[in-house]
Amino acid sequence: MKLEKEQLDLKQGTSKEWIITNGIGGYASSSVLGINTRKYHGLLVAPLTPPARRHVILSKVDESIEIEGREYNIYSNICKNYISEGYKYLESFEKEYMPVFTYKVENIKITKIICMEYGKNTVCILYKILNEGEKATFKVTPIVNFRDFHTMNTNHNFNIKQEIKDKKVKLQIDEYTNYPVYFYMSDGRYIQYYNNTFKNMYYIEEEKRGFFPEEDHAVPGSYEIEIEANEQRELSFVCSLEENIEEINVRTVINKEIMRINELMYNAGFIEPKTDIAKLSKEKLEDIEIRKYFLIAMDNFIVYRPNFGYYTIIAGYPWFLDWGRDALISFEGLLLMTKQYKYARDILLTLTRDIKFGLVPNGYSGYDNRPLYNSVDSSLLLFEQVRKYIDYTADYNFIEKNIYKKLKSIVENYKSGINIDENNIFLDEDGLISSGTESTQNTWMDAKYANHCFTPRNGKAVEVNSLWYNSLKIIEKLSKKFGDRKEAKEYAKMAEKCKMSFEEKFYNSKKKCLYDVLGDSKVRPNQLFSISLTYPIIEPNSNMAKEILSIVEKKLLNRYGLKTLAKGEKQYVDVYEGDSFRRDSSYHQGITWVWLLGIYYDALRNMLKNEKDKKQKEELNKKIIEFKEKTKKTFLKELKERGCLGSIGEIYDSKAPYLPKGAIAQAWSVAEVFRIIFGG
Numbered sequence: 001m002k003l004e005k006e007q008l009d010l011k012q013g014t015s016k017e018w019i020i021t022n023g024i025g026g027y028a029s030s031s032v033l034g035i036n037t038r039k040y041h042g043l044l045v046a047p048l049t050p051p052a053r054r055h056v057i058l059s060k061v062d063e064s065i066e067i068e069g070r071e072y073n074i075y076s077n078i079c080k081n082y083i084s085e086g087y088k089y090l091e092s093f094e095k096e097y098m099p100v101f102t103y104k105v106e107n108i109k110i111t112k113i114i115c116m117e118y119g120k121n122t123v124c125i126l127y128k129i130l131n132e133g134e135k136a137t138f139k140v141t142p143i144v145n146f147r148d149f150h151t152m153n154t155n156h157n158f159n160i161k162q163e164i165k166d167k168k169v170k171l172q173i174d175e176y177t178n179y180p181v182y183f184y185m186s187d188g189r190y191i192q193y194y195n196n197t198f199k200n201m202y203y204i205e206e207e208k209r210g211f212f213p214e215e216d217h218a219v220p221g222s223y224e225i226e227i228e229a230n231e232q233r234e235l236s237f238v239c240s241l242e243e244n245i246e247e248i249n250v251r252t253v254i255n256k257e258i259m260r261i262n263e264l265m266y267n268a269g270f271i272e273p274k275t276d277i278a279k280l281s282k283e284k285l286e287d288i289e290i291r292k293y294f295l296i297a298m299d300n301f302i303v304y305r306p307n308f309g310y311y312t313i314i315a316g317y318p319w320f321l322d323w324g325r326d327a328l329i330s331f332e333g334l335l336l337m338t339k340q341y342k343y344a345r346d347i348l349l350t351l352t353r354d355i356k357f358g359l360v361p362n363g364y365s366g367y368d369n370r371p372l373y374n375s376v377d378s379s380l381l382l383f384e385q386v387r388k389y390i391d392y393t394a395d396y397n398f399i400e401k402n403i404y405k406k407l408k409s410i411v412e413n414y415k416s417g418i419n420i421d422e423n424n425i426f427l428d429e430d431g432l433i434s435s436g437t438e439s440t441q442n443t444w445m446d447a448k449y450a451n452h453c454f455t456p457r458n459g460k461a462v463e464v465n466s467l468w469y470n471s472l473k474i475i476e477k478l479s480k481k482f483g484d485r486k487e488a489k490e491y492a493k494m495a496e497k498c499k500m501s502f503e504e505k506f507y508n509s510k511k512k513c514l515y516d517v518l519g520d521s522k523v524r525p526n527q528l529f530s531i532s533l534t535y536p537i538i539e540p541n542s543n544m545a546k547e548i549l550s551i552v553e554k555k556l557l558n559r560y561g562l563k564t565l566a567k568g569e570k571q572y573v574d575v576y577e578g579d580s581f582r583r584d585s586s587y588h589q590g591i592t593w594v595w596l597l598g599i600y601y602d603a604l605r606n607m608l609k610n611e612k613d614k615k616q617k618e619e620l621n622k623k624i625i626e627f628k629e630k631t632k633k634t635f636l637k638e639l640k641e642r643g644c645l646g647s648i649g650e651i652y653d654s655k656a657p658y659l660p661k662g663a664i665a666q667a668w669s670v671a672e673v674f675r676i677i678f679g680g
Contacts, residue, residue: 025051107133188225210579316663333671358413380467431497562596598672
């Protein structure tokens with residue numbers, strides 16, 4: 001995906017971003033102009049206790065070039081009172097495996113490639129310089145910080161100590177003496193600066209989000225490299241928390257990263273290792289290219305948790321860590337469809353490692369790794385993904401040995417009642433699960449500001465009980481498989497009672513759909529869970545199922561996802577904007593969520609599978625094909641042209657131009673779109 005010069009003006013360029021990651025929770029990210037527009041942007045944002053405690057270390061690197069006394073700044077920054085316009089020398093921006101910037105100054109062409117070393121808090125920059133003109137001096141200036149990526153250093157006096165050994169520099173910034181920062185340049189000389197501060201870098205996106213938008217960075221020095229007339233050079237710059245950076249070959253790091261992604265492609269079966277690309281049809285080449293885009297995007301979310309010894313899934317960048325709910329919804333698209341079964345087993349072990357009173361942790365504290373249990377649905381989502389894992393691998397042995405007893409304990413705890421972290425989960429006499437209070441947010445609609453829950457959804461929620469029924473049916477089948485027939489019968493009775501009560505109580509005859517929570521008739525997408533799971537609690541070929549689908553299509557569905565609330569309902573909002581309170585209050589009140597397209601797709605497939613009428617079956621099949629094509633067209637454009645290039649954002653506004661909002665790259669958005677496009 002490539003942007004040419006005419007697409008790289010200030011307005012367009014600051015609205016498009018990129019991100020690459022290092023497999024342990026760290027990342028590099030900025031706009032396609034190289035202008036940092038968020039406090040979360042940086043070329044080395046490193047987790048100090050992977051994947052948590054992410055800190056902005058290297059904010060950016062600014063380059064300039066002097067040609068016979070004529071100085072050109074090819075970097076771009078925004079402050080409130082000026083804009084440096086180096087982007088005007090930017091000829092193109094390209095992002096496939098990693099970002100590539102190409103600049104042209106007089107007769108000098110400069111290509112800048114940014115890559116992270118996988119598994120390390122290290123960022124590398126390769127410069128390829130073609131000088132077809134006069135002798136020049138190339139200048140590389142690192143701009144550094146050392147702060148939690150949620151905070152900013154404003155009016156800050158940096159305390160920096162430098163140790164310089166030729167082209168290698170060791171920095172100790174502020175009080176972080178246990179985390180020295182290292183620079184290394186492959187050529188040139190380093191010139192140390194003293195008390196040099198970049199004052200008031202301005203972040204457009206932070207101001208839009210209601211935060212103070214300016215901060216200071218330290219400028220410890222610059223590298224200067226002489227470029228001879230008519231010379232072609234390769235230079236490399238490395239910044240790391242690792243000490244031995246002079247041993248790093250940047251070209252090797254780049255090649256290894258490309259090979260790693262290509263190996264994932266081969267292992268997933270997207271392309272055969274000995275394929276002759278020249279002999280492939282145009283359609284096949286396009287298919288491979290799209291799969292590669294998605295694989296690169298999905299790979300960003302799979303990270304290693306050293307303190308667990310397992311892999312986990314980051315929910316979204318830049319600000320989320322690993323969330324149980326998000327990991328489970330992303331599970332099939334991210335791991336099973338790409339045949340990354342080792343990682344899939346790791347995720348299941350990670351998710352079940354800290355089950356407490358039947359609750360799968362919804363996440364872990366970013367500061368002390370304390371498990372967080374504010375979720376009623378994560379434990380129930382686990383059953384569905386275990387079922388899918390078995391469908392893909394037939395690996396009953398792993399499930400019986402490591403997961404089965406924990407699934408049984410979940411059911412027993414839900415049955416007997418759970419009230420840690422005020423979840424207030426209990427099985428009522430009617431066989432339905434009730435959960436939550438007015439001050440808790442334990443479903444996926446979990447927006448909360450201070451002590452105020454915007455969508456508490458306490459009581460008997462439609463998706464929770466759909467998931468409960470599905471979980472009972474799955475554990476029933478597993479119990480039979482593993483010889484626990486008495487327990488299987490008990491699970492079957494519980495499931496039947498749940499189904500009968502659900503059908504009796506959740507149907508809203510006035511609106512011809514399902515209640516979102518018993519007593520709450522707002523039209524929301526959660527009712528789709530009733531017809532989209534492996535064991536749907538509403539028969540997919542029933543009139544009720546068709547009514548559910550109809551109202552969702554009419555009131556909630558658009559090409560970017562499903563709205564979280566129907567227009568016309570009280571508190572409906574269709575644009576996500578403003579300060580924290582305003583954004584949180586609208587988060588689940590009409591804003592479009594991409595991942596919900598996945599449950600809509602599953603509902604269609606279940607209806608197709610269960611439809612008996614030949615004509616209606618043909619119509620449903622046609623609808624699914626058209627939906628898959630529309631989804632492919634919509635999100636291929638998103639990957640290439642809008643938001644974070646090479647990924648898909650968390651949410652969208654619900655009216656034109658349907659701007660991407662929220663996290664710039666979201667695991668379940670990417671995974672579910674991939675699953676829709678390439679799923680069976």
